[in-house]
Amino acid sequence: MxxxxxxxxxxxxxxxxxxxxxxxxxxxxxxxxxxxxxxxNGGSTLAISGDDFAILAGDTRMTSGYNIHTRYQPKLFKIGDEEDSRIVLSVVGYAADGNALKERLDVIVKMYKYQHGKTISIKACAQRLSTILYGKRFFPYYVHAILGGLDEDGKGALYSYDPVGSYEREQCRAAGAASSLIMPFLDNQVNYKNQYDPTSGEGHNLQPRGFEALSQDHVVALVKDAFTSATERHIEVGDGLQMMIIKKDGIHETFTPLKRD
Structure with a gap:
């Protein structure tokens, strides 16, 4: 036969x-x-950048179908030496690939500091992550990655990726199971999509609403609202909210409980 x-x-x-x-x-x-x-493995992540900070967040639920494997699986990771790290990688999708990608990027960033005597910039790290993903394009890491840090001017910088390395710098981005629920909320509250200044005229003379720098407290509130609403509508998101705030003085990590059902 x-x-x-x-x-x-x-x-x-x-x-x-x-x-x-x-x-x-x-x-x-x-x-x-x-x-x-x-x-x-379910779950969601999001990231928002500000004038002097960047915030990345993700829930801690890990699922497969209707099964919850663990309620405490982080999706955010500090990249580089613990003492002076200013770069955070968030990965959502296949947890094993996410961990493998995190370990690989972390080693490269640490080797860069050892070889050059300085920490890698967020721009160079973003390019290096793109190269790693593209190098695995025939058997890709099954994850949606977001890289966050501070640029040369001290402003928040976020880069979002597809599984084969295409990337762009953005003001905000949501990824994972509930991205279709969270991203429209961010488009409204952060990007001001299809919003106009009512004092600029009437009809076709209306001008788009101008960009406004958001404060850190306001962004933190937006992140919590986004995940609170997502847990109400998506069974693969919940349990806990891990948040990392990247600032000039370091990375501050917080944990907030979410719905567990």
Missing amino acids: ASISNYAMPQEQPGYSFAGSAAASHSEGVKQHAFYPYTD
């Missing part, structure tokens, strides 16, 4: 599985084997 191997990745097969019986063609007597190495 002829043996045919098919290495396609069936989306209906979550987690590690050999889907031989599901893909079998009984009419021809041919058995197909498929291996899908990825799974989505």
Whole structure:
């Protein structure tokens, strides 16, 4: 009997599985084997930058389907030496790939300081992360990454990535299971999308609302509101809110309980 191997990745097969019986063609007597190495472990992250700070946040729930594996899985990681780190990486998607990506970037940043005698800039680190992701494009890290820090002028800088390394600097970004719920909220409250100054005229003469620098306290409140609302509508988000505030004097980490059901 002829043996045919098919290495396609069936989306209906979550987690590690050999889907031989599901893909079998009984009419021809041919058995197909498929291996899908990825799974989505749920959760969400978001990031917002300010004039002199950047805030990254993520929930701590780790799921697979309807199962909660743990309620205390962090999605935010400090990159570089603990004492002088000013860079945070958030990863959401496949937790194992997220941990592997974090470890790889962390080693590269530490080696950079050892070789050059100075800490890497957020711009250079963002480019290096893009190179890492692109180098794995044929078997990519199954994560949505956001990198945050302070730029050369001391302003908050955020870079969001797709799984194969394309990236851009943004004012705010949400990722993960509840990104479709959180991002419209950020577009309204941070990016002021489709908002106009009512005193600028009437009809087509209305001018877009001008950019306003948000205070740190206001951004923290927006982050908490975003995750509080997301936990009401999405079963893969909840348990705890991990938040890292990057400032010139260091990274300040907080933890806030969220809904556990």
